[in-house]
Amino acid sequence: MKLKIVLGIVMVALLSGCVGTPDSEGWRYGQKSEFLKILETDKYASLCNQQRLYQRVKESRDSKLMTKLLVAYTNNLANGCIDLKSFKASQRAKRAREIDTHYETYMQKVKKSDIMMKLKAGQSIEMILKPYVPQTPQFKKLISSYKQLKKDGNVSAEVLHKIRLNIERTKLMKPDIGVNYALINIPEFKVRIIENGKTVLSFAVIVGKTNMQTPIFSERLKYVEINPQWNVPDSIMRKSYIPKIKRNPGWVAAKGMELHKESYDLRSKKVNPASVDWSKYPKDGKGYIPYKLVQVPSIKNGLGRVKFIFPNRHAVYMHDTQSKSLFKRKVRAYSHGCIRLGKPVTLLNHVTTHYSSKDIPTVKSWYDSLKTRHLILNKKLQVHTVYFTAYVDETGTLKLFNDIYGFDKSQKLTF
Structure with missing residues (x-):
């Protein structure tokens, strides 16, 4: 009986890649088996443009080919399978047509030497891939939806492509999205406050016009300006206000x-x-x-009564608005790029309670004074503007949205 237990432990260790003699390339038997199992289902949706190499690896189990595929698979997982060269060219072409558009891509360095060091040290393939797996829950949820729908012959190729494209977008997000964060999904016209993996608050927003697009990027919310003044940017002065002043x-x-x-x-x-x-x-x-x-600050100020600042090179932020009636519309792309909030006071109260040292009565007195005050955050809250035209919501339902900025067309898959 004891011998069987010992043999069982050794077998588990071998399969996990923890023990055993590595070959000349650094692979152990257990690591090869684990990697092939990941590839069989494409667990992390990162085979992409490496299908031919995968077939050669599957047939030969050659260690050098397997190393090449592991590095390529890791890079696809870390940085996505969207043709960024053609996408950046399309972005430049749009800006040449005076469309204000920006899409930040957060690339990660994938070094073969680092991967080989971990492989030779006996780490499992899952542990090697783990640092590059997108943190957003949408990554796994979209992969799950994609695989389920792919089995359904009634689902169109266009829908499958849309979901696949959004899986790749999760890979372009900032690697460290934070435990608590605001997720502004532009095609959905919605903001969610997500804390410890759960949506604690969500409501409608207004985003940038198609020619003055809300940029895709990530920054940290630093403070809230109560009763803000609106500093009109030079670009908006030229396009919208100087003709009126003249x-x-x-x-x-x-x-x-x-x-x-x-x-x-x-x-x-x-x-x-x-x-x-x-x-x-x-x-x-x-x-x-x-x-x-x-x-100047007033009840008629264009920014409303509150402005949420996450300093960034795009000079955009979340704010209140005077145009409340626009929230009744299904398509809400009306701003100059900033995010207008459907429930600014609700968000203010939540941030006050959970991310500052102040209490609601104090902040309310600031609000009622009509004088500009600043609520400083003492707890980290990231803000991510994203472009998910496919999103799995809190109920597990896959929702599809219109491609309002044309990124579904201009972002091409590499496979």
């Missing part, structure tokens, strides 16, 4: 705005809009404008 300089005051010389600071020198030669700053021009348009 027609009627009194429009500035009527909108609760002030014009300042070279500064958004309300204490800086104010300028009469009628005294400026606005012809120097044409609508189709570019570059710095030495006059800054500011909408």
Whole structure:
């Protein structure tokens, strides 16, 4: 009986890749078996463009070929199977047509030497792949949905392609998405607050217009500005507001705005809009404008009463809005790129309670004062804007959304 137990333990150890003599390439019998099992079902949806190599490996079990495939599989898992060269070219072409579009891709370094070191040390293939597996639950959920629907002959190739493309998008997200984070899914027009894997809050949002797209990126929420002033960016001034000021300089005051010389600071020198030669700053021009348009804090401020700041190079944020009626519409792409919130006060209360040292009565008194105050976060909350046209929701239901920014078309799979 004891001999059987000992033999059983040794067999498990061999199969796990923990013991045994490695071959000249560093592979143990158990590691090979484990990798082939992963490849058989393509567990991590990362065979992609390596199908031919996989067939050779399956037939020969050659260690050098297996090493080549392990490195390729790891890279596909870490960095996705979307043709980024052609996608970046399509993005440049859109910007040339004056479409403001940005899609950040968070690439990971995959070194063959690191993989081989772990392999020779006897690590299991699962442990070698683990650092590169996307943290978002959508990765596994979408793979599961894809495999289930693929067995169903009634599902169209277009739907399967859409799901597969979104699996690859999870691989392009920031590797460390955080335990607690806000997930803004642009095609769904929805934000979710996800904590420890569970959605604790979700509601509707308004995102950027098709020519002023909300960028895809990740940053950390640092603070909340209560009763904010709106600093109008130069680009929006050129496209939207300078033509209105040229027609009627009194429009500035009527909108609760002030014009300042070279500064958004309300204490800086104010300028009469009628005294400026606005012809120097044409609508189709570019570059710095030495006059800054500011909408002062008020109940009529375009940003509403609260603004959530996650500093980024795109100068976008989440904020309240005066245009409440737009939330009744199914398609909500109306902003200049920022995310307008359907329930800003609900989010403010949640952040106050769970991510700051203040209490709700204190923050409410700030809110009611109509004076600008800042609520500093003392706990980490990441913000991720994502583009999932396929998403498995909290009930396990796969939902498909329209490709409002055209990324389903411009992102090509490499296989």
